Amino acid sequence: MSIEQLAETAQAMVAPGKGIIAIDESTGTIGKRFAAVGIESTEEHRRAYRELLLTAPRLSEHISGAILYDETLRQSTKDGVPFAKYMAQQGMIPGIKVDKGTAALAGFPGELVTEGLDGLRARLEEYYRLGARFAKWRAVINIGEDIPTGTCIEANAHALARYAALCQEQGLVPMVEPEVLMDGDHDIETGYEVTEAVLRSLFAALYEQNVLLEGTILKTSMVVSGKDCEEQADIQEVAESTLMCLKSTVPAILPGIVFLSGGQSDELATAHLDAMNRLGPNPWPLSFSYGRAMQQAAMKLWSQDMAGNYKKAQDTVLARARANGLASLGQWQGD
Ligand code: 13P
Numbered sequence: 001m002s003i004e005q006l007a008e009t010a011q012a013m014v015a016p017g018k019g020i021i022a023i024d025e026s027t028g029t030i031g032k033r034f035a036a037v038g039i040e041s042t043e044e045h046r047r048a049y050r051e052l053l054l055t056a057p058r059l060s061e062h063i064s065g066a067i068l069y070d071e072t073l074r075q076s077t078k079d080g081v082p083f084a085k086y087m088a089q090q091g092m093i094p095g096i097k098v099d100k101g102t103a104a105l106a107g108f109p110g111e112l113v114t115e116g117l118d119g120l121r122a123r124l125e126e127y128y129r130l131g132a133r134f135a136k137w138r139a140v141i142n143i144g145e146d147i148p149t150g151t152c153i154e155a156n157a158h159a160l161a162r163y164a165a166l167c168q169e170q171g172l173v174p175m176v177e178p179e180v181l182m183d184g185d186h187d188i189e190t191g192y193e194v195t196e197a198v199l200r201s202l203f204a205a206l207y208e209q210n211v212l213l214e215g216t217i218l219k220t221s222m223v224v225s226g227k228d229c230e231e232q233a234d235i236q237e238v239a240e241s242t243l244m245c246l247k248s249t250v251p252a253i254l255p256g257i258v259f260l261s262g263g264q265s266d267e268l269a270t271a272h273l274d275a276m277n278r279l280g281p282n283p284w285p286l287s288f289s290y291g292r293a294m295q296q297a298a299m300k301l302w303s304q305d306m307a308g309n310y311k312k313a314q315d316t317v318l319a320r321a322r323a324n325g326l327a328s329l330g331q332w333q334g335d
Pocket of ligand 1: 261290292
């Protein structure tokens with residue numbers, strides 16, 4: 001796979017006015033999300049729900065690609081069309097979550113390291129054959145008393161860089177995701193310092209592992225106040241802090257940056273993205289790769305009446321996609 005092809009895929013992922021929908025919840029995570037709205041987590045429910053999202057009419061006007069989970073990449077529409085094939089027909093790029101989740105970092109209480117490097121080359125080979133063209137790996141950084149440590153940041157950055165190099169070898173664009181959690185009562189300045197240290201470490205590790213940035217997408221958290229911080233930074237401050245942090249750590253050659261929603265409300269996630277793009281021009285396209293902020297309203301509707309609310313749920317996910325697509329251009333006018 002040439003770097004030109006990887007770069008082309010990466011650029012298509014952040015095409016003007018478009019972003020990514022993250023529907024790559026593991027069976028455990030989707031089980032929790034379903035349970036919260038009273039849906040039983042059977043394989044057929046998981047399939048039918050992902051079909052509802054992926055086949056929402058005109059979704060591809062605002063969505064360049066979707067991150068799937070292993071089970072979903074192997075599933076099909078009710079008419080028997082594999083989801084990856086359906087997506088390709090609609091001009092949406094199939095992506096796949098390839099990490100195996102987090103585990104406690106031994107010797108460092110309260111800190112996590114992401115697992116999944118063993119056997120990854122063979123898994124990537126198969127995912128490529130199944131149609132995936134990009135792959136996501138999520139590292140999780142907790143903020144708390146005396147954490148994160150440099151050891152935790154470096155261990156996660158190293159794993160992200162090893163996975164990214166393997167992805168490029170196998171023809172998939174790595175979507176490297178370091179998520180600094182919003183949990184805690186830290187202020188936005190602390191969020192800034194931690195995010196800055198994490199991104200510096202990540203780009204140093206990517207360089208050391210010979211990862212070509214032209215064929216890489218960064219998926220990052222925004223710089224925000226901790227969820228329980230008494231003083232919540234407003235939209236403008238979040239936009240300015242996030243942009244400053246990114247400009248001081250992320251090379252301009254990167255084809256694009258997308259954000260996770262991380263527990264922000266649907267509307268706030270859109271407003272933050274819109275504000276950052278209004279502050280442009282920026283060195284890279286800034287777009288979205290939201291999970292919860294794209295799906296939660298649609299999932300709720302579907303849970304209330306799977307057949308009766310099907311179309312309404314599709315309209316709802318389309319409305320989020322349209323709003324976020326506009327925000328990626330700095331043209332959102334409110335919902
Ligand atoms: P959220 O937008 O719900 O944070 O999910 C995005 C994602 O893919 C996290 O890995």
